[in-house]
Amino acid sequence: MFWINFLNAAVLSLGHMIRITKVLENVYVLKDRAGCCANLVVGKDRALLFDTGSGIDNLREALQDITELPLIVINSHGHFDHIGGDCQFERVYLPKEDFPILEGYHTEILNRWIRELTGEAVWPFLASPKEWKCIRPLEFDSFDLGQTPCRIIPLKGHTAGSVGIWIPSFRLLLSGDALTPVMCLNFQNHLSGKIQYETLKQIQNLEFDCYLTSHYETLFPKSLTKRMMRCIENSAGKKFRFYQYPHPPYAKGWIYLDSLEEEPVALVLSEEEKRQADLEINKG
Numbered sequence: 001m002f003w004i005n006f007l008n009a010a011v012l013s014l015g016h017m018i019r020i021t022k023v024l025e026n027v028y029v030l031k032d033r034a035g036c037c038a039n040l041v042v043g044k045d046r047a048l049l050f051d052t053g054s055g056i057d058n059l060r061e062a063l064q065d066i067t068e069l070p071l072i073v074i075n076s077h078g079h080f081d082h083i084g085g086d087c088q089f090e091r092v093y094l095p096k097e098d099f100p101i102l103e104g105y106h107t108e109i110l111n112r113w114i115r116e117l118t119g120e121a122v123w124p125f126l127a128s129p130k131e132w133k134c135i136r137p138l139e140f141d142s143f144d145l146g147q148t149p150c151r152i153i154p155l156k157g158h159t160a161g162s163v164g165i166w167i168p169s170f171r172l173l174l175s176g177d178a179l180t181p182v183m184c185l186n187f188q189n190h191l192s193g194k195i196q197y198e199t200l201k202q203i204q205n206l207e208f209d210c211y212l213t214s215h216y217e218t219l220f221p222k223s224l225t226k227r228m229m230r231c232i233e234n235s236a237g238k239k240f241r242f243y244q245y246p247h248p249p250y251a252k253g254w255i256y257l258d259s260l261e262e263e264p265v266a267l268v269l270s271e272e273e274k275r276q277a278d279l280e281i282n283k284g
Helices: 002-012 059-063 096-103 107-118 193-203 224-235 271-283
Strands: 019-024 027-031 037-042 047-050 071-074 092-095 135-138 142-144 149-154 163-167 172-174 182-185 210-212 241-244 252-259 265-269
Touching: 027 059, 047 059, 092 096, 096 135, 182 193, 182 224, 182 252, 193 224, 193 265, 224 252, 224 265, 252 271, 265 271
Parallel strands: 047 071, 071 092, 092 135, 172 210, 182 265
Antiparallel strands: 019 027, 027 037, 037 047, 142 149, 149 163, 163 172, 241 252, 252 265
C-alpha cells in the first residue's frame, strides 16, 4: 500500500504534455515526450486504453480531455515504453507470457533510459514494475465497450506475449509493436522470424482495413502486412547487416531491408536467431 500511495503521489506531479491525434471517429493516439504512443478507443459505456507509454507524462490527465468513461487498460506487451504509465491506473492487464520481462527492469536503468529519450532530468520511476500491484495477468479474450465488441488477438513474435485488439465494427486492429513495418525480433522475450511469419499469415483471415502500431500516429493499411510476409520470405539467404537500435534499450541484431516504397519494410533478428538461420541455410 505504501508504494501505491507513493507512486500515485508522484503521478500527480507529472505534467500533461501529451500530443493527442484523432485518427478515426472515437479512436485517438496519445504520444508522450519520449515518443511513445498509447491508443484510446471510446465506446458507449467505457473506453479502452491500449498501452500506457513511457510513464513520463500524466496520461490519465490527458485522457480526461477526451472522455470520462470508465477505462479498461491493456498492455500490448511488457516492454518498458508500453507499460511505463501503468502505475497511473488502478488495474492494467498484461499478457502472462510477458511477465518475465518485468523481472529485468530496475528503477535505475529505466530512469536513465527515460532521461536519454527525453533529454530531461526526470526520474518518473520510484519502484520497479515487478512491484506494481496494478499489473494483472490478461486472462480474458474478449470484452465490449458498449456497442463496440473487442477481441484480443495473439500476435506472437516481437515478444512471446504480444497481443492486439481487433475491433470489427471499426474494421480496425490495434497491434502494439507486433506489426511494426520494421519487425524487431531482437528485444527482450522475442520469438523467431518463423513465428512472426505465422502471426502475419493468421491475421490475413481477420476482417480489418487498417491498423495502429505503438510508435506511429497514423494508420497503416492491412496490405502492408503482406509486404512484411514477403520480407520474411525474401530474407532467406540474403545479406543481413549489423544493426544497433539507436534508442533504449539499445538492443543489437542483424537487419535485412526488403523494400522502401511508401513505408520501409525490414526484418531485424537477434544474434542467436541470425546464427540459427545461417545454420539452416548451410544445411540446405
